[in-house]
Amino acid sequence: MQIAIAADHGGFELKEFLKAYYKNKVIEFVDLGTYSEESCDYPLIADKMAEYILAKKADAGVLICGTGIGISIAANRHKGIRAALLYSEQVAALAREHNDANVAVFGARTQDKNEVVKYLDIFLNTPFSNGERHCRRIAELG
Ligand code: RB5
Numbered sequence: 001m002q003i004a005i006a007a008d009h010g011g012f013e014l015k016e017f018l019k020a021y022y023k024n025k026v027i028e029f030v031d032l033g034t035y036s037e038e039s040c041d042y043p044l045i046a047d048k049m050a051e052y053i054l055a056k057k058a059d060a061g062v063l064i065c066g067t068g069i070g071i072s073i074a075a076n077r078h079k080g081i082r083a084a085l086l087y088s089e090q091v092a093a094l095a096r097e098h099n100d101a102n103v104a105v106f107g108a109r110t111q112d113k114n115e116v117v118k119y120l121d122i123f124l125n126t127p128f129s130n131g132e133r134h135c136r137r138i139a140e141l142g
Contacts, residue, residue, distance in 0.1 A: 001124065004058035006032035006049045007108070008042040008071065011064025014108035014116065018062065021117055027124065030058055046074030050081045053102055061103040062120065068107030075103055079142060084123075087111070092119040096126035098134050 007015040012034055019029050032048050034040045042065045049061045061083075065071040068085045075083035083103035084095035095101040104123045106116050128134070 001026060001060075002028050002030060002058045003060055003062060003124070004030045004032055004049060004052045005062040005064075006034070006045050007064035008034060008045050008066070009037050009039050010042075010066030011071075011106070011108040012037050014064050014106065014113065015062075017113055018116070018120070029062075042071045043074040046071050046083075047078075049103065050075055050078035054078065054080050060124065063103055063105045064108050066107060066109040068105045068110070072105045075105070082138070082141070086116075086119040086123060089118060089122055092122035093126050096123055097129040098131075100128040100134070100138055 005015055005018060019031065022029060032052060034045060046063060049063055052058055053061050063071045063075055063083060072083050072085050075081050081103060082099055082101045083105050084099060084101035085105045085107070086092045086095060104120055
């Protein structure tokens with residue numbers, strides 16, 4: 001499974017942690033930046049991720065900023081991107097089952113690393129339910 005990962009400076013450390021955690025596992029991370037803790041702008045990082053996912057270059061994405069909020073707002077401005085801020089195991093599962101979310105979002109300054117790994121594992125291993133009502137609602141997003 002190929003997963004794109006990107007963060008602003010606030011999420012840089014968590015991005016590096018996740019890359020190391022998943023090293024030698026079945027998941028291959030493509031790092032879209034940022035590549036240091038130097039200040040950068042989360043909307044541009046989200047744009048880069050959106051282009052990558054919409055071009056179908058990865059199966060899903062992971063975005064990280066300080067709170068997860070700014071980068072979620074920016075990513076969800078792109079038609080076809082369904083970015084979900086994951087804050088519980090239930091939300092991680094439902095973001096896939098009901099919303100067919102294609103980007104998992106985390107807040108590096110507000111979330112515990114071990115919780116993030118738990119939520120990301122659930123997100124990556126949960127399929128979309130394909131239920132009629134969920135397909136209709138996703139289509140209604142435009
Ligand atoms: C950057 O300082 C911070 O504002 C950003 O990472 C994010 O939390 C915005 O929502």
